[in-house]
Amino acid sequence: MSKIQKKELLYEGKAKRIFLTDMEDKLIQEFKDDATAFDGAKKGVIVKKGEINNAISAFLFEYLENYHIPTHFLEEISANQMLVRKLNIIPVEVVLRNVAAGSLCARYKIQEGTVMEYPILEYYLKSDELHDPMINEYHAYAFGHATPDETKAINRIASKVNAILKSFFDRRNLVLVDFKLEFGKKGTEIYLADEISPDTCRIWDKKTHKKLDKDRFRHDMGGVEKAYAELRDRITNS
Ligand SMILES: Nc1ncnc2c1ncn2[C@@H]1O[C@H](COP(=O)(O)OP(=O)(O)O)[C@@H](O)[C@H]1O
Ligand SMILES: [Mg+2]
Incomplete structure (x- = not known):
C-alpha cells in the first residue's frame, strides 16, 4: 500500500475524478458511480460501478503490462481509486x-x-x-x-x-x-x-x-x- 497523499482535484469528468498527489508525476484516478450516455443527454447512477470499473481496469492494465503494453496504471489504492502516471x-x-x-x-x-x-x-x-x-x-x-x-x-x-x-x-x-x-x-x-x-x-x-x-x-x-x-x-x- 502506498502512503501517497491525495491533493486537490485536477479534473472532474463524467465518470471519474482526477486528483493531484504529493508526487508531481502521479495522479489518483477515482471512479464514480455516475453514468452518462448519448452525449450526456442521459444521466444516472450505476450502484458500485466505481468499484467495479476500478477493479476491472486495474486487472486488465496489469494483464496488458505482462504483454509489454505500456499503461498509466501504477497501483490500486482503494476500492474505487488507482494511482496512475500523469500524462x-x-x-x-x-x-x-x-x-x-x-x-x-x-x-x-x-x-x-x-x-x-x-x-x-x-x-x-x-x-x-x-x-x-x-x-x-x-x-x-x-x-x-x-x-x-x-x-x-x-x-x-x-x-x-x-x-x-x-x-x-x-x-x-x-x-x-x-x-x-x-x-x-x-x-x-x-x-x-x-x-x-x-x-x-x-x-x-x-x-x-x-x-x-x-x-x-x-x-x-x-x-x-x-x-x-x-x-x-x-x-x-x-
Ligand atoms: N494518466 C492520465 N493523466 C492525465 N489525465 C488522464 C489520465 N488518464 C485519464 N485522464 C483523463 O482524465 C479524465 C477522466 O475522467 P472522465 O470522467 O473519463 O472524463 P471525460 O468525461 O472527460 O471522459 C479524462 O478526461 C481522461 O482523458
Ligand atoms: Mg471518459
Whole structure:
C-alpha cells in the first residue's frame, strides 16, 4: 500500500475524478458511480460501478503490462481509486471494433452482431462540445495532437491490445465486441491511459449474446448492476 497523499482535484469528468498527489508525476484516478450516455443527454447512477470499473481496469492494465503494453496504471489504492502516471492526454478516442454494434450499425447499415472480417480502428476527436466527431490520422497531425510516428505507435498498441483482450475474453466465454482507448504522452513515450471497463467496452456472453456492458444502461435493459458485477467476477476470478 502506498502512503501517497491525495491533493486537490485536477479534473472532474463524467465518470471519474482526477486528483493531484504529493508526487508531481502521479495522479489518483477515482471512479464514480455516475453514468452518462448519448452525449450526456442521459444521466444516472450505476450502484458500485466505481468499484467495479476500478477493479476491472486495474486487472486488465496489469494483464496488458505482462504483454509489454505500456499503461498509466501504477497501483490500486482503494476500492474505487488507482494511482496512475500523469500524462498529457492525446484528445483522440481510439475505437476498435470486432463485431458490429452501436453507431457503426446506423452509419454503415450493418446488422448488430455482424462479425467483422478484420478489426476496424477508428479515431474520434475527444470533444464534448463537438460531440466527438470521427476523424482520421491526418486530422490528428493537422490539429497538432499526434505525429505520424505517434499514431503509428498508437495503432500498433491498440491492435495488440485487441488481440490480447479478444483471446482473454474468449477464454472466459465472452465476446469483445468493441472498445475505446485513450492514450497519453510523457516525453516521447506513449502510454495507454484512462480506463478499460464495461463503460468503455461492449462485451457479450458468447453463447447467449447477453450484453454485460453500458448498453444495458443506454437502452434501459435492466439488470445493469448485476451485469457489471457478473463481468467483474468473470474477468477477475481466473
Ligand atoms: N494518466 C492520465 N493523466 C492525465 N489525465 C488522464 C489520465 N488518464 C485519464 N485522464 C483523463 O482524465 C479524465 C477522466 O475522467 P472522465 O470522467 O473519463 O472524463 P471525460 O468525461 O472527460 O471522459 C479524462 O478526461 C481522461 O482523458
Ligand atoms: Mg471518459
